[in-house]
Amino acid sequence: MVQLDDLDRAILRILKEDARLTISEIAERLNRPESTIHFRIKKLQERGIIGKYTIVLGEDLQPKALAIVYIQAETPIIEDFLERYIRHIMKTLSLLPNVLTVARSGKDGVVALVGEESPEKLNRFVDETIKVLPTLKRVEVIPIDEFGKGSGLVGFLVGV
Amino acid sequence: MVQLDDLDRAILRILKEDARLTISEIAERLNRPESTIHFRIKKLQERGIIGKYTIVLGEDLQPKALAIVYIQAETPIIEDFLERYIRHIMKTLSLLPNVLTVARSGKDGVVALVGEESPEKLNRFVDETIKVLPTLKRVEVIPIDEFGKGSGLVGFLVGV
């Protein structure tokens, strides 16, 4: 199992806020020697607790209108067809730049997080790209109007 | 407007992959002088196109079972009550560590991304913490079983 002490957690929280702080700065904030911070971070990386370092893009590049789209396919006679059809939908959606996330939901479902410049474009996208997919039992669109927690995820997901 | 040329985009893509690469390494990959890369990155930061540098936590710290939970509140006689009630729900959920994201959806809706160690715990959480909220018209649980795109978001959102 994963064992983290207070120092590890403190370091992780600081890096989450700003991964570009230097070891010396972190050391200063936590009142520890640089070599200790360096050692801990190295271990956290080796243990895979720090998965990777990345950037979050700013608001200018983020889509202004977001929605979660839940798709449910009709259950066909042949079970194997459903499986391949779901995979196909996921693959297709994944290739679109305005589809930020694609995930499977149960045997016959797919959820996607979709972003567009405006609510109108978003609706059009859903109508013209998703609702036209054949043999869908259900398409549910859940608009996202304002984040209360985790708003950073858009800048994290959006591509260039 | 946001204007990015190919070099900017190339740099952003590289930093998204690994924000700890040195300027010299990036310069080498893109066959450009270090000074140019340094200049571009500085500009990207100043322009707010690079919002922040952060870390993504590894799988060990991530919840194994995920679901999107969509809550719709009953529309009350007094309009202002709905507004405050929705805000209250969002605030409450935001404080819970296993609630990774909270967002508003329309006038009467809240969407949350919830994570737990196991599907059983996840169900229990939904039953005991969400479904018990008063005056809900609807609670929809969309399980997330497997990511096709954007899987990194869990490690990005999870706390320590």
Next chain:
DNA sequence: TATGAAAGACATCATGT
């Protein structure tokens, strides 16, 4: 595992093309 010190690598900045 923690620490201190020392060596090497790096970012940063100024200047000029």
Next chain:
DNA sequence: ACATGATGTCTTTCATA
């Protein structure tokens, strides 16, 4: 936009506890 060089800072390593 690119090149070069000077400077100071940071990372990294290693010896020691």
